Amino acid sequence: MARLFKAAILDDTLLPKILPQAIKSVEILEGDGGAGKIKLSKFGEANKFKSAKHRVDELDKENFVYSYSVIESDALKDGIEKFTNEVKFEASPNGGSICKTNSSIYTKGDVQITEEEIK
Template identity: 80%
Template structure:
């Protein structure tokens, strides 16, 4: 009998000079920007079901695996919090039930943002996740925010 154990949880943080509201609009609310800024990683983001809010299913055909479907769990536009679960992906190999990710943008004292991500991998039984896979997940997540920063700096009127 399979059982779910406590999730493997890890966090990452990054600072940027972009204010939280602007970064949230660009990265979270506009699903057309990431394919434009990082086409080598994200070819497209398709809304498969829903209106973009909680319960929406998004399909990412190529990132970071062959295909992935995400379900939006939380979309808090006032507090700049976005949480989603990976519900279908070739990354959900045997022994992995699901992934969840929470992204939070907080104001920093210099007028920019602190981007905080918390990811959890829910496993069945005593499945072990290699440290390099965890580090790769952290780097991919923060890499997306870092890729958007130069775009927003060179396009100061975008997403205001």
Template identity: 50%
Template sequence: MGVVKVSQSFKTQVTPDRMFKALILDSRNLCPQLMFSSIKSIEYLQGKGDAESIKQINFTEASPLRYVKHRIDGLDKEKWTFKFTMIEGDALMDKLEKITYEV
């Protein structure tokens, strides 16, 4: 088993609060509208977006992927942090056990 860590940072003129709200809290509604050619829908299979929720992203027929499932591991709205793990889906390519993200 191996571990790979990737770190990225971005500069933006949008405030952290507004960026967090758009990218994390409202992503279920915004992503299918903004990325309509690749994301068909995002739905919660368990929970409503808080810790331990399970979210499924369904891709369009134009995408090489069908779906991925994420488990939300942590959400702190005051510190603008979000932790989640990809637990199932085509993106794991039957070679990866999981992918964990921290935003």
């Protein structure tokens, strides 16, 4: 599980190499890798959005938890302040790993987001 967490979360250069159609590049804009780090992901042809700026909210290497907020992106429509995502890796009973994610959308004011818009 530690190797998967390191590859998927800690190594910002790996995903653009193995999934270039989804992620073109990841650039570190601020920080040293822990909470507070700001990075810019530019998306590939398979994604309908062009880019997203992420802020790392939590990085727990011991418990394999990574939380981040999308703070700037063409995916943030009017009325949406940010998206947050928590990614957690757990051991599965068969010796593999399970990746669980939880996403939240924060709106500005009383803006209502429909289920169709979320999809």
